[in-house]
Amino acid sequence: MEIIRFADLEPEPWRNGGGVTRELVSHPLAASAQDGVWDWRVSIADLTKAGDFSPFPGMERVLTVVEGELLLLNVGGSEHPLEKYRPFRFSGEAASSATLPTGDIRNLNVITRAGAYKGYTSIVELSKKRPHPLFAGQLGVLLQGEATAKPGAALVDAAPDAAVLDESATGATAAAGITETEDTGTDAGLGASEPLSRYDAVVGSDTRTPEILGRGFLGVVSIDALPA
Known part of the structure:
Protein backbone atom coordinates (compact mmCIF):
# COMPACT_ATOMS: atom_id res chain seq x y z
CA MET A 1 0.00 0.00 0.00
CA ALA A 116 -4.41 10.20 -24.42
CA TYR A 117 -5.88 10.26 -20.88
CA LYS A 118 -9.10 11.30 -19.19
CA GLY A 119 -9.21 12.51 -15.60
CA TYR A 120 -12.17 12.43 -13.22
CA THR A 121 -12.73 13.69 -9.67
CA SER A 122 -15.54 12.60 -7.36
CA ILE A 123 -16.21 13.48 -3.72
CA VAL A 124 -17.09 10.54 -1.46
CA GLU A 125 -18.46 10.71 2.09
CA LEU A 126 -16.60 8.20 4.23
CA SER A 127 -18.07 5.64 6.63
CA LYS A 128 -16.60 3.96 9.70
CA LYS A 129 -18.51 0.77 8.93
CA ARG A 130 -18.23 0.43 5.15
CA PRO A 131 -14.72 0.77 3.71
CA HIS A 132 -14.22 2.64 0.45
CA PRO A 133 -11.90 0.70 -1.91
CA LEU A 134 -9.39 2.38 -4.20
CA PHE A 135 -8.68 0.44 -7.38
CA ALA A 136 -5.88 0.68 -9.94
CA GLY A 137 -5.91 4.04 -11.70
CA GLN A 138 -7.35 5.83 -8.67
CA LEU A 139 -5.95 8.14 -6.01
CA GLY A 140 -7.85 8.88 -2.79
CA VAL A 141 -7.13 12.22 -1.08
CA LEU A 142 -8.46 12.83 2.44
CA LEU A 143 -10.10 16.24 2.19
CA GLN A 144 -11.72 16.50 5.61
CA GLY A 145 -12.20 14.47 8.79
CA GLU A 146 -10.35 11.48 10.23
CA ALA A 147 -9.61 8.25 8.38
CA THR A 148 -7.33 5.24 8.16
CA ALA A 149 -6.13 3.18 5.21
CA LYS A 150 -5.34 -0.52 5.15
CA PRO A 151 -4.55 -3.06 2.43
CA GLY A 152 -7.42 -5.33 1.51
CA ALA A 153 -7.38 -9.05 0.95
CA ALA A 154 -5.10 -10.42 -1.76
CA LEU A 155 -6.86 -10.96 -5.10
CA VAL A 156 -6.07 -14.04 -7.15
CA ASP A 157 -6.94 -12.52 -10.53
CA ALA A 158 -5.34 -9.10 -10.14
CA ALA A 159 -4.61 -7.11 -13.32
CA PRO A 160 -1.40 -5.14 -12.72
CA ASP A 161 -1.20 -3.91 -16.32
CA ALA A 162 -4.40 -1.89 -15.79
CA ALA A 163 -2.87 0.27 -13.09
CA VAL A 164 -2.16 3.50 -14.93
CA LEU A 165 -1.84 5.63 -11.80
CA ASP A 166 -0.48 2.81 -9.62
CA GLU A 167 2.59 2.21 -11.79
CA SER A 168 3.43 5.90 -12.00
CA ALA A 169 3.13 6.44 -8.26
CA THR A 170 5.49 3.55 -7.60
CA GLY A 171 8.13 5.24 -9.73
CA ALA A 172 7.62 8.50 -7.86
CA THR A 173 8.08 7.10 -4.35
CA ALA A 174 11.09 9.13 -3.26
CA ALA A 175 10.02 12.41 -4.82
CA ALA A 176 6.39 12.29 -3.73
CA GLY A 177 6.89 11.22 -0.12
CA ILE A 178 5.19 7.85 -0.58
CA THR A 179 5.34 5.29 2.22
CA GLU A 180 4.74 1.61 1.64
CA THR A 181 3.33 -1.17 3.81
CA GLU A 182 5.15 -4.37 2.89
CA ASP A 183 3.23 -7.57 2.21
CA THR A 184 5.10 -9.60 4.81
CA GLY A 185 2.39 -12.01 5.90
CA THR A 186 2.43 -10.46 9.38
CA ASP A 187 -0.28 -8.32 10.93
CA ALA A 188 1.54 -5.21 9.71
CA GLY A 189 1.48 -6.41 6.12
CA LEU A 190 -1.92 -8.10 6.05
CA GLY A 191 -4.23 -5.68 7.74
CA ALA A 192 -2.56 -2.93 9.76
CA SER A 193 -4.32 0.42 9.46
CA GLU A 194 -2.35 3.56 8.66
CA PRO A 195 -3.77 6.87 9.98
CA LEU A 196 -4.22 9.58 7.36
CA SER A 197 -3.69 13.28 7.87
CA ARG A 198 -5.58 15.88 5.91
CA TYR A 199 -4.61 15.85 2.21
CA ASP A 200 -2.64 12.61 2.46
CA ALA A 201 -3.26 10.49 -0.65
CA VAL A 202 -3.59 6.72 -1.01
CA VAL A 203 -2.65 5.10 -4.32
CA GLY A 204 -5.19 2.58 -5.57
CA SER A 205 -4.35 -0.92 -6.72
CA ASP A 206 -6.09 -4.06 -7.94
CA THR A 207 -3.66 -6.08 -5.82
CA ARG A 208 -4.43 -5.84 -2.10
CA THR A 209 -6.84 -3.01 -2.95
CA PRO A 210 -6.50 -0.27 -0.27
CA GLU A 211 -9.58 0.43 1.83
CA ILE A 212 -10.39 3.75 3.53
CA LEU A 213 -12.47 3.96 6.71
CA GLY A 214 -13.42 7.02 8.74
CA ARG A 215 -15.57 10.10 8.94
CA GLY A 216 -15.25 12.96 6.49
CA PHE A 217 -14.79 13.40 2.77
CA LEU A 218 -12.46 11.70 0.30
CA GLY A 219 -11.54 13.11 -3.10
CA VAL A 220 -11.25 10.18 -5.52
CA VAL A 221 -9.24 10.93 -8.66
CA SER A 222 -9.40 8.46 -11.56
CA ILE A 223 -7.01 8.52 -14.52
CA ASP A 224 -8.12 6.48 -17.54
CA ALA A 225 -5.89 5.74 -20.53
CA LEU A 226 -7.80 6.31 -23.76
CA PRO A 227 -7.62 3.92 -26.74
CA ALA A 228 -4.89 4.81 -29.20
Whole structure:
Protein backbone atom coordinates (compact mmCIF):
# COMPACT_ATOMS: atom_id res chain seq x y z
CA MET A 1 0.00 0.00 0.00
CA GLU A 2 1.35 3.41 -0.97
CA ILE A 3 0.57 6.63 0.86
CA ILE A 4 1.68 10.06 -0.32
CA ARG A 5 2.14 12.22 2.77
CA PHE A 6 1.08 15.81 2.12
CA ALA A 7 3.45 17.10 4.82
CA ASP A 8 6.41 15.74 2.83
CA LEU A 9 5.57 17.60 -0.38
CA GLU A 10 7.51 20.72 -1.31
CA PRO A 11 5.40 23.76 -2.32
CA GLU A 12 6.47 25.28 -5.63
CA PRO A 13 5.57 28.97 -6.12
CA TRP A 14 3.68 29.98 -9.24
CA ARG A 15 5.57 32.12 -11.70
CA ASN A 16 3.05 34.95 -11.28
CA GLY A 17 3.26 34.82 -7.48
CA GLY A 18 -0.45 34.05 -7.10
CA GLY A 19 -0.06 30.80 -5.23
CA VAL A 20 1.84 27.57 -4.75
CA THR A 21 1.41 24.00 -6.05
CA ARG A 22 2.19 20.70 -4.33
CA GLU A 23 2.40 17.83 -6.79
CA LEU A 24 0.96 14.55 -5.51
CA VAL A 25 1.94 12.47 -8.52
CA SER A 26 2.56 12.82 -12.25
CA HIS A 27 3.35 10.61 -15.23
CA PRO A 28 6.05 10.64 -16.40
CA LEU A 29 7.48 11.97 -13.14
CA ALA A 30 8.50 15.60 -13.63
CA ALA A 31 11.53 17.31 -12.11
CA SER A 32 9.31 20.28 -11.28
CA ALA A 33 5.58 20.90 -10.90
CA GLN A 34 6.01 23.67 -13.48
CA ASP A 35 7.64 21.47 -16.14
CA GLY A 36 4.53 20.47 -18.05
CA VAL A 37 6.41 17.51 -19.57
CA TRP A 38 4.02 14.99 -18.04
CA ASP A 39 0.98 13.38 -19.66
CA TRP A 40 -1.06 13.76 -16.48
CA ARG A 41 -0.66 15.28 -13.05
CA VAL A 42 -2.58 15.41 -9.77
CA SER A 43 -1.76 18.31 -7.46
CA ILE A 44 -3.04 20.56 -4.70
CA ALA A 45 -2.74 24.32 -5.21
CA ASP A 46 -3.17 27.26 -2.85
CA LEU A 47 -4.48 30.50 -4.38
CA THR A 48 -3.71 33.61 -2.37
CA LYS A 49 -4.46 36.37 -4.85
CA ALA A 50 -6.43 36.98 -8.03
CA GLY A 51 -4.67 36.46 -11.35
CA ASP A 52 -4.17 34.42 -14.49
CA PHE A 53 -3.71 30.66 -14.60
CA SER A 54 -0.76 29.22 -16.51
CA PRO A 55 -1.86 27.80 -19.88
CA PHE A 56 -1.49 24.07 -20.57
CA PRO A 57 -1.84 23.62 -24.36
CA GLY A 58 -3.20 20.24 -25.38
CA MET A 59 -4.38 19.48 -21.85
CA GLU A 60 -7.72 19.14 -20.09
CA ARG A 61 -8.22 20.25 -16.49
CA VAL A 62 -10.55 19.27 -13.65
CA LEU A 63 -10.45 21.74 -10.76
CA THR A 64 -12.17 21.15 -7.40
CA VAL A 65 -12.25 23.69 -4.57
CA VAL A 66 -11.43 21.74 -1.39
CA GLU A 67 -10.86 24.58 1.07
CA GLY A 68 -12.50 28.02 1.06
CA GLU A 69 -15.97 29.06 0.01
CA LEU A 70 -15.97 30.37 -3.54
CA LEU A 71 -13.66 30.71 -6.54
CA LEU A 72 -14.73 32.82 -9.52
CA LEU A 73 -13.06 31.24 -12.53
CA ASN A 74 -13.08 33.03 -15.88
CA VAL A 75 -12.47 30.66 -18.82
CA GLY A 76 -12.39 32.11 -22.32
CA GLY A 77 -14.41 35.15 -21.25
CA SER A 78 -17.11 33.20 -19.37
CA GLU A 79 -17.27 33.40 -15.57
CA HIS A 80 -17.97 30.27 -13.52
CA PRO A 81 -18.63 30.42 -9.74
CA LEU A 82 -17.01 27.29 -8.26
CA GLU A 83 -18.19 26.16 -4.84
CA LYS A 84 -16.50 23.69 -2.51
CA TYR A 85 -16.48 20.03 -3.60
CA ARG A 86 -17.96 20.71 -7.04
CA PRO A 87 -15.49 19.54 -9.75
CA PHE A 88 -15.26 21.71 -12.87
CA ARG A 89 -13.78 20.58 -16.20
CA PHE A 90 -12.25 23.03 -18.69
CA SER A 91 -9.64 23.30 -21.42
CA GLY A 92 -6.07 23.77 -20.28
CA GLU A 93 -5.24 25.95 -23.26
CA ALA A 94 -8.12 28.40 -22.74
CA ALA A 95 -7.25 31.78 -21.26
CA SER A 96 -8.18 31.39 -17.56
CA SER A 97 -8.07 33.64 -14.53
CA ALA A 98 -9.46 33.61 -11.01
CA THR A 99 -10.74 36.03 -8.39
CA LEU A 100 -11.22 35.23 -4.70
CA PRO A 101 -14.35 36.96 -3.37
CA THR A 102 -14.31 35.06 -0.04
CA GLY A 103 -10.55 34.79 0.57
CA ASP A 104 -7.84 32.22 -0.05
CA ILE A 105 -8.72 28.98 -1.84
CA ARG A 106 -7.18 25.50 -1.98
CA ASN A 107 -7.84 23.37 -5.09
CA LEU A 108 -7.43 19.74 -6.04
CA ASN A 109 -6.24 19.77 -9.66
CA VAL A 110 -6.20 17.02 -12.26
CA ILE A 111 -4.57 17.77 -15.62
CA THR A 112 -4.46 15.19 -18.44
CA ARG A 113 -3.20 15.20 -22.02
CA ALA A 114 -6.25 15.43 -24.28
CA GLY A 115 -6.78 12.36 -26.46
CA ALA A 116 -4.41 10.20 -24.42
CA TYR A 117 -5.88 10.26 -20.88
CA LYS A 118 -9.10 11.30 -19.19
CA GLY A 119 -9.21 12.51 -15.60
CA TYR A 120 -12.17 12.43 -13.22
CA THR A 121 -12.73 13.69 -9.67
CA SER A 122 -15.54 12.60 -7.36
CA ILE A 123 -16.21 13.48 -3.72
CA VAL A 124 -17.09 10.54 -1.46
CA GLU A 125 -18.46 10.71 2.09
CA LEU A 126 -16.60 8.20 4.23
CA SER A 127 -18.07 5.64 6.63
CA LYS A 128 -16.60 3.96 9.70
CA LYS A 129 -18.51 0.77 8.93
CA ARG A 130 -18.23 0.43 5.15
CA PRO A 131 -14.72 0.77 3.71
CA HIS A 132 -14.22 2.64 0.45
CA PRO A 133 -11.90 0.70 -1.91
CA LEU A 134 -9.39 2.38 -4.20
CA PHE A 135 -8.68 0.44 -7.38
CA ALA A 136 -5.88 0.68 -9.94
CA GLY A 137 -5.91 4.04 -11.70
CA GLN A 138 -7.35 5.83 -8.67
CA LEU A 139 -5.95 8.14 -6.01
CA GLY A 140 -7.85 8.88 -2.79
CA VAL A 141 -7.13 12.22 -1.08
CA LEU A 142 -8.46 12.83 2.44
CA LEU A 143 -10.10 16.24 2.19
CA GLN A 144 -11.72 16.50 5.61
CA GLY A 145 -12.20 14.47 8.79
CA GLU A 146 -10.35 11.48 10.23
CA ALA A 147 -9.61 8.25 8.38
CA THR A 148 -7.33 5.24 8.16
CA ALA A 149 -6.13 3.18 5.21
CA LYS A 150 -5.34 -0.52 5.15
CA PRO A 151 -4.55 -3.06 2.43
CA GLY A 152 -7.42 -5.33 1.51
CA ALA A 153 -7.38 -9.05 0.95
CA ALA A 154 -5.10 -10.42 -1.76
CA LEU A 155 -6.86 -10.96 -5.10
CA VAL A 156 -6.07 -14.04 -7.15
CA ASP A 157 -6.94 -12.52 -10.53
CA ALA A 158 -5.34 -9.10 -10.14
CA ALA A 159 -4.61 -7.11 -13.32
CA PRO A 160 -1.40 -5.14 -12.72
CA ASP A 161 -1.20 -3.91 -16.32
CA ALA A 162 -4.40 -1.89 -15.79
CA ALA A 163 -2.87 0.27 -13.09
CA VAL A 164 -2.16 3.50 -14.93
CA LEU A 165 -1.84 5.63 -11.80
CA ASP A 166 -0.48 2.81 -9.62
CA GLU A 167 2.59 2.21 -11.79
CA SER A 168 3.43 5.90 -12.00
CA ALA A 169 3.13 6.44 -8.26
CA THR A 170 5.49 3.55 -7.60
CA GLY A 171 8.13 5.24 -9.73
CA ALA A 172 7.62 8.50 -7.86
CA THR A 173 8.08 7.10 -4.35
CA ALA A 174 11.09 9.13 -3.26
CA ALA A 175 10.02 12.41 -4.82
CA ALA A 176 6.39 12.29 -3.73
CA GLY A 177 6.89 11.22 -0.12
CA ILE A 178 5.19 7.85 -0.58
CA THR A 179 5.34 5.29 2.22
CA GLU A 180 4.74 1.61 1.64
CA THR A 181 3.33 -1.17 3.81
CA GLU A 182 5.15 -4.37 2.89
CA ASP A 183 3.23 -7.57 2.21
CA THR A 184 5.10 -9.60 4.81
CA GLY A 185 2.39 -12.01 5.90
CA THR A 186 2.43 -10.46 9.38
CA ASP A 187 -0.28 -8.32 10.93
CA ALA A 188 1.54 -5.21 9.71
CA GLY A 189 1.48 -6.41 6.12
CA LEU A 190 -1.92 -8.10 6.05
CA GLY A 191 -4.23 -5.68 7.74
CA ALA A 192 -2.56 -2.93 9.76
CA SER A 193 -4.32 0.42 9.46
CA GLU A 194 -2.35 3.56 8.66
CA PRO A 195 -3.77 6.87 9.98
CA LEU A 196 -4.22 9.58 7.36
CA SER A 197 -3.69 13.28 7.87
CA ARG A 198 -5.58 15.88 5.91
CA TYR A 199 -4.61 15.85 2.21
CA ASP A 200 -2.64 12.61 2.46
CA ALA A 201 -3.26 10.49 -0.65
CA VAL A 202 -3.59 6.72 -1.01
CA VAL A 203 -2.65 5.10 -4.32
CA GLY A 204 -5.19 2.58 -5.57
CA SER A 205 -4.35 -0.92 -6.72
CA ASP A 206 -6.09 -4.06 -7.94
CA THR A 207 -3.66 -6.08 -5.82
CA ARG A 208 -4.43 -5.84 -2.10
CA THR A 209 -6.84 -3.01 -2.95
CA PRO A 210 -6.50 -0.27 -0.27
CA GLU A 211 -9.58 0.43 1.83
CA ILE A 212 -10.39 3.75 3.53
CA LEU A 213 -12.47 3.96 6.71
CA GLY A 214 -13.42 7.02 8.74
CA ARG A 215 -15.57 10.10 8.94
CA GLY A 216 -15.25 12.96 6.49
CA PHE A 217 -14.79 13.40 2.77
CA LEU A 218 -12.46 11.70 0.30
CA GLY A 219 -11.54 13.11 -3.10
CA VAL A 220 -11.25 10.18 -5.52
CA VAL A 221 -9.24 10.93 -8.66
CA SER A 222 -9.40 8.46 -11.56
CA ILE A 223 -7.01 8.52 -14.52
CA ASP A 224 -8.12 6.48 -17.54
CA ALA A 225 -5.89 5.74 -20.53
CA LEU A 226 -7.80 6.31 -23.76
CA PRO A 227 -7.62 3.92 -26.74
CA ALA A 228 -4.89 4.81 -29.20
